[in-house]
Amino acid sequence: MLKDRTDTRAKLWRTASAQRGYFTAAQAKEAGYTYQAQRYHAQHGNWLLVDRAIYRFREFSDLPETGDEHLVRWSLWSKSRAVISHSTALATHDLGTPNPSQIHLTVPTVFRQRSDALVLHHAELAEEHVEQRMGYRVTTPLRALVETAADGVGQDSLDVAVATAIRRGLVTQKELRHAAQQLGPRAELGMERALVAAS
Known part of the structure; x- marks a missing residue:
């Protein structure tokens, strides 16, 4: 079970890494996160809710901004x-x-x-x-x-x-x-x- 969660996060991380840490709810679903799991991660601060159905991994917000x-x-x-x-x-x-x-x-x-x-x-x-x-x-x-x-x-x-x-x-x-x-x-x-x- 732990391996499944790790694989799911790794898959979403690869997608988000090419998008400066951003990803959509649809991309998270495709990686294996249910909408219930998505709400959990947003509520617990693992993911930042940027807009409706758009998130960003918290770790990326700690990196220096490049302006775009x-x-x-x-x-x-x-x-x-x-x-x-x-x-x-x-x-x-x-x-x-x-x-x-x-x-x-x-x-x-x-x-x-x-x-x-x-x-x-x-x-x-x-x-x-x-x-x-x-x-x-x-x-x-x-x-x-x-x-x-x-x-x-x-x-x-x-x-x-x-x-x-x-x-x-x-x-x-x-x-x-x-x-x-x-x-x-x-x-x-x-x-x-x-x-x-x-x-």
């Missing part, structure tokens, strides 16, 4: 369908300032969940526009820049982000202009202003 752990939580909230995007993606790429009160996610057009903590954008993203991180996915620097330009807000921040991305060799002016064209006139206008400011 909370993004794993939102990926799990979306059942791994969301991609970190727009200005939140810029911050993830060190091209902007994080704004925890406005977390931007791009979700599939059929996605229906909502949260007051999120700004949701509905779109179908091509795989070439997405990078895999530990526990979540994020739009590439190129995509993050042009989708932020398409938002039409924070031109000063966009100017700095574009100049930084070009200086670091993450994107070229040609790539930015082409990608902005794909998203429409607002993206083109914002990007052109940013490129002028960067020159």
Whole structure:
């Protein structure tokens, strides 16, 4: 019996380790924890309840934070369908300032969940526009820049982000202009202003 419990914990630990210690109730169930056992671990402080049906092993909360752990939580909230995007993606790429009160996610057009903590954008993203991180996915620097330009807000921040991305060799002016064209006139206008400011 003890071996069964140890194996169950080890299986869940492997899953959670790839997700910064976070896991869902469904993942715990798949590892062998009944919902009654899940309640027990949450009530006794072995697991931290982060959100409805999302937990984190207590041990991970004692580790030094790297700044993007909370993004794993939102990926799990979306059942791994969301991609970190727009200005939140810029911050993830060190091209902007994080704004925890406005977390931007791009979700599939059929996605229906909502949260007051999120700004949701509905779109179908091509795989070439997405990078895999530990526990979540994020739009590439190129995509993050042009989708932020398409938002039409924070031109000063966009100017700095574009100049930084070009200086670091993450994107070229040609790539930015082409990608902005794909998203429409607002993206083109914002990007052109940013490129002028960067020159």
